[in-house]
Amino acid sequence: MDIGLLTIIIFDGLNYAAVLFLIAVGLTFVYGVLRILNISHGAIYGLGAYMATWLTILLLNKGLPPYLSYFVLLTGAIIIGLITGPSIERLCLRRIYGSDIHIQLLLTFSILLILDDAMKLIWGVEPMFMSEPYFLLGQFSVGGIIYPRYTFLLIGVSASFGVFLVWLVRGTRFGKLVVSVIQDREISVAMGINVGLIYTAAFTMGALSAAIGGAFIAPTISVAPGFAAEVVVMSFAVVAIGGLGNLEGAALGSLIVGLARALAIHLVAELELAVIYLIMVLVLAFRPQGLFGAVEERRI
Amino acid sequence: MVETPLILQTVDLTKHFGMIKAAERISVEVNQGELVGIVGANGSGKTTFLNLITGYLKPERGRILLMGRDTTGLPPRTITRLGVARSFQVPQLYRHMRVLESVLLSLAAESGNGGSFWQPLFKESRRAEALETLKRFGLSAYAHRPTSELPEGGRKLLDIALSFALKPKLLLMDEPTSGVSIEDKFEVMDTLVKVLQESNVTTIFVEHDMEVVQRYGWRVLVFDEGQVIADGKPDNVLADPEVRKTVLGRV
Amino acid sequence: MRPNLRVVSIVSALLILVPLAMPSWVVFILTKALFTFIAVLGVALLLRGGQLTFGHALFFATGTYTVGFSVKWFGFRDALLLVPMGALTGLIMAALVGLIMARYRGVFFAMLNLAFSMILYAILLKFYWVTGGTDGISVGTATFLGFPLRAGTYPFYYLTLVIAGLITYVVYRFLASPLGYFLRAIADNEIRIEYSGESVRRVIYLTYILAGGLGGVSGVLAAFTVGHVVPEDAFWFQSGQFVFIALLGGFEGILGSLMGAVAFEFIQTYSSKYFPYAWQLTLGGIMLFIILFRPGGLWAIYESLVSRFSSKAEGSTHG
Ligand SMILES: Nc1ncnc2c1ncn2[C@@H]1O[C@H](COP(=O)(O)OP(=O)(O)OP(=O)(O)O)[C@@H](O)[C@H]1O
Numbered sequence: 001m002d003i004g005l006l007t008i009i010i011f012d013g014l015n016y017a018a019v020l021f022l023i024a025v026g027l028t029f030v031y032g033v034l035r036i037l038n039i040s041h042g043a044i045y046g047l048g049a050y051m052a053t054w055l056t057i058l059l060l061n062k063g064l065p066p067y068l069s070y071f072v073l074l075t076g077a078i079i080i081g082l083i084t085g086p087s088i089e090r091l092c093l094r095r096i097y098g099s100d101i102h103i104q105l106l107l108t109f110s111i112l113l114i115l116d117d118a119m120k121l122i123w124g125v126e127p128m129f130m131s132e133p134y135f136l137l138g139q140f141s142v143g144g145i146i147y148p149r150y151t152f153l154l155i156g157v158s159a160s161f162g163v164f165l166v167w168l169v170r171g172t173r174f175g176k177l178v179v180s181v182i183q184d185r186e187i188s189v190a191m192g193i194n195v196g197l198i199y200t201a202a203f204t205m206g207a208l209s210a211a212i213g214g215a216f217i218a219p220t221i222s223v224a225p226g227f228a229a230e231v232v233v234m235s236f237a238v239v240a241i242g243g244l245g246n247l248e249g250a251a252l253g254s255l256i257v258g259l260a261r262a263l264a265i266h267l268v269a270e271l272e273l274a275v276i277y278l279i280m281v282l283v284l285a286f287r288p289q290g291l292f293g294a295v296e297e298r299r300i
Numbered sequence: 301m302v303e304t305p306l307i308l309q310t311v312d313l314t315k316h317f318g319m320i321k322a323a324e325r326i327s328v329e330v331n332q333g334e335l336v337g338i339v340g341a342n343g344s345g346k347t348t349f350l351n352l353i354t355g356y357l358k359p360e361r362g363r364i365l366l367m368g369r370d371t372t373g374l375p376p377r378t379i380t381r382l383g384v385a386r387s388f389q390v391p392q393l394y395r396h397m398r399v400l401e402s403v404l405l406s407l408a409a410e411s412g413n414g415g416s417f418w419q420p421l422f423k424e425s426r427r428a429e430a431l432e433t434l435k436r437f438g439l440s441a442y443a444h445r446p447t448s449e450l451p452e453g454g455r456k457l458l459d460i461a462l463s464f465a466l467k468p469k470l471l472l473m474d475e476p477t478s479g480v481s482i483e484d485k486f487e488v489m490d491t492l493v494k495v496l497q498e499s500n501v502t503t504i505f506v507e508h509d510m511e512v513v514q515r516y517g518w519r520v521l522v523f524d525e526g527q528v529i530a531d532g533k534p535d536n537v538l539a540d541p542e543v544r545k546t547v548l549g550r551v
Numbered sequence: 552m553r554p555n556l557r558v559v560s561i562v563s564a565l566l567i568l569v570p571l572a573m574p575s576w577v578v579f580i581l582t583k584a585l586f587t588f589i590a591v592l593g594v595a596l597l598l599r600g601g602q603l604t605f606g607h608a609l610f611f612a613t614g615t616y617t618v619g620f621s622v623k624w625f626g627f628r629d630a631l632l633l634v635p636m637g638a639l640t641g642l643i644m645a646a647l648v649g650l651i652m653a654r655y656r657g658v659f660f661a662m663l664n665l666a667f668s669m670i671l672y673a674i675l676l677k678f679y680w681v682t683g684g685t686d687g688i689s690v691g692t693a694t695f696l697g698f699p700l701r702a703g704t705y706p707f708y709y710l711t712l713v714i715a716g717l718i719t720y721v722v723y724r725f726l727a728s729p730l731g732y733f734l735r736a737i738a739d740n741e742i743r744i745e746y747s748g749e750s751v752r753r754v755i756y757l758t759y760i761l762a763g764g765l766g767g768v769s770g771v772l773a774a775f776t777v778g779h780v781v782p783e784d785a786f787w788f789q790s791g792q793f794v795f796i797a798l799l800g801g802f803e804g805i806l807g808s809l810m811g812a813v814a815f816e817f818i819q820t821y822s823s824k825y826f827p828y829a830w831q832l833t834l835g836g837i838m839l840f841i842i843l844f845r846p847g848g849l850w851a852i853y854e855s856l857v858s859r860f861s862s863k864a865e866g867s868t869h870g
């Protein structure tokens with residue numbers, strides 16, 4: 001393999017990894033706190049992409065200076081996160097805490113179906129393009145390889161969000177409350193912690209992660225309906241590799257999946273999609289709790 | 301092969317959870333037909349001992365021999381098939397099933413028929429046997445009710461009945477009378493001991509109440525911090541003030 | 552799980568007789584409902600063990616492509632042999648995938664199944680020189696011992712009905728057996744099962760294989776009904792629809808899955824007529840409603856109607 005191709009693979013891999021991490025970290029965070037795998041995560045990602053694209057196009061047409069578009073992307077994502085997060089948690093999830101796992105999965109799956117179609121009804125089925133933020137940053141070249149600078153922005157946003165979450169959990173009062181709720185819900189209730197509020201906040205953080213992921217990937221793709229489910233499987237793969245509920249695990253999982261996907265695309269294009277699932281199956285076949293996950297034993 | 305009277309033998313059985321010594325060099329022998337009580341304060345390692353013997357936990361050190369066979373490291377399923385059954389401190393029942401159905405499942409498993417996917421569970425002979433078992437445990441009235449409707453004492457009894465239906469050679473019971481009111485304790489134990497003696501099952505039972513052990517155990521093991529600190533006739537052992545202090549001291 | 556002979560005879564009579572009075576589009580829809588029912592039975596079986604799969608289309612597609620490749624490579628399209636072949640390929644696929652799957656529960660079971668089905672989807676899509684890619688493979692009309700067997704006709708319908716009937720019997724026996732009860736027990740208490748000397752993994756594995764076989768049979772019948780096999784047969788949305796039907800029908804009782812499948816096909820037909828762009832929304836909305844307000848699905852509604860009706864009847868005879 002020549003060095004040029006290798007460089008491209010690494011850049012591509014980091015690019016994917018950044019996007020994957022941004023989405024997956026929310027999925028794993030929500031699971032860590034609520035013990036629910038939110039299948040509708042993929043749809044929130046889609047909504048984030050649509051909202052950001054639509055809003056940016058709207059404002060650019062109104063004469064918004066292009067360099068402010070990054071701010072608009074973020075705003076669009078936050079709007080979606082703040083709408084979907086609390087409403088899904090309060091209206092639906094709240095009623096099924098403590099239900100069987102399959103009921104919880106089915107509920108979030110049904111939300112995915114609804115939101116996935118809602119996007120089509122709101123924004124139509126025609127793909128939307130909005131690449132100003134992407135082209136605005138231009139390109140750079142190393143050793144004869146030309147690569148878009150936008151990748152750095154993605155990595156930056158992704159890493160910042162990850163650091164922000166870790167700080168939130170380990171460095172703030174909110175984080176202490178979250179940890180206490182995770183460790184023992186009942187005691188937390190007894191101590192007067194508003195567990196409901198913590199759940200809403202945690203779920204909203206998850207929704208924000210998905211929406212921001214969608215918003216910042218949007219300028220690099222054509223935003224079209226129907227990928228919500230794929231996104232959630234992909235981020236589940238990432239999360240499962242790292243260990244469900246584990247923030248560092250999500251980072252490692254994203255790197256593995258991102259690089260593997262880049263390798264596959266450039267070397268065996270047919271396996272582009274399959275490779276993600278193959279890695280997940282392989283990891284889980286040998287380490288069911290994921291790379292960083294701990295085995296949960298039941299005491300009898 | 302000579303039939304060995306030794307049904308259980310542990311050698312230097314050791315299990316730690318971090319700093320906690322849940323089992324510390326336990327060497328015990330139990331003969332066929334014995335009725336052995338285990339006492340000890342909370343957290344002294346009684347349940348851990350049962351978990352080790354039945355393969356739910358793997359010892360860090362030491363060996364377990366059941367009926368002369370080394371079973372160290374074997375999973376609960378295999379050990380159960382060798383004829384060792386147990387009941388649980390917190391009853392392990394099938395939440396959504398009826399009482400009769402759960403006993404039928406134990407009987408089916410015991411007859412090697414548990415894996416059948418063609419013969420019905422409700423075979424007439426099996427049904428009769430299940431009803432008979434329930435009768436012996438005083439649970440007939442609940443046969444057709446969901447297990448979730450049983451009162452606490454009934455749950456403990458069913459938990460034991462499910463293990464008993466496996467026709468074990470050795471039965472381990474983890475606090476058979478916990479959750480049973482003080483007035484009912486002796487009645488429950490009377491029922492259990494009668495059923496078990498009739499069927500010649502070697503029994504080890506964990507019990508908090510020293511009076512119960514005194515009355516029903518032929519022999520008692522006293523646990524403290526994972527160790528067996530006394531082993532002998534209840535009358536002798538439980539008279540020892542040191543023993544009384546360790547057992548009662550930290551309850 | 553007592554077989555209610557009266558209900559069984561009524562349902563059989565309805566399924567045998569009603570189509571005779573119906574236009575061919577209804578016969579077509581009922582055929583679809585029947586083969587969908589077969590696949591859904593597999594999903595519902597696993598759900599009884601508390602395990603949800605988002606990837607049952609893996610086996611469905613194994614069945615459809617069994618027909619696809621048989622037609623493409625050998626020009627062979629006889630249903631008499633291909634239906635058992637579909638069962639076999641489904642079983643084999645499940646026996647392989649199940650080796651891994653039997654170790655997982657809950658979220659992992661659901662998502663790993665999804666992953667496996669998506670691997671198949673990706674392969675069917677990308678290796679187009681073998682699979683025909685997005686276009687899939689056209690399989691034309693089935694034959695039965697050489698006679699053509701056209702979809703939407705009575706012979707095809709009754710063949711499907713006979714197969715569905717046989718499968719229902721097998722599944723009924725399975726559910727009434729110790730293994731079927733152990734399956735239900737998995738959702739309740741795995742520790743007690745292991746301490747009965749039974750292997751939880753073994754129970755899941757065997758159920759999984761059975762479910763896979765059902766998916767394969769369903770796929771074969773689907774391929775001949777539609778006349779075409781495509782990668783979407785393995786897509787997550789197909790799996791999602793199976794899950795939807797299982798939920799709609801309710802997991803208790805085989806009849807629930809049948810009611811779910813019939814209802815589903817009619818909902819689909821009318822929904823695509825009146826809300827062509829909101830199919831997922833319709834499914835999702837109904838699902839949400841069932842989970843939040845009617846967790847037992849159609850089966851529970853039916854049972855509560857029956858009990859209300861019979862208590863009324865009793866009241867009037869005694870009164
Ligand atoms: N799975 C486990 N992980 C960590 N520590 C454990 C585990 N199981 C038991 N322990 C610890 O080991 C010690 C012995 O526990 P064990 O359950 O055997 O006590 P016990 O004698 O049965 O007590 P009790 O009378 O309360 O039932 C306790 O300190 C307990 O906290």
Ligand SMILES: [Mg+2]
Pocket residue numbers: 346347348389474
């Ligand atoms: Mg104990």
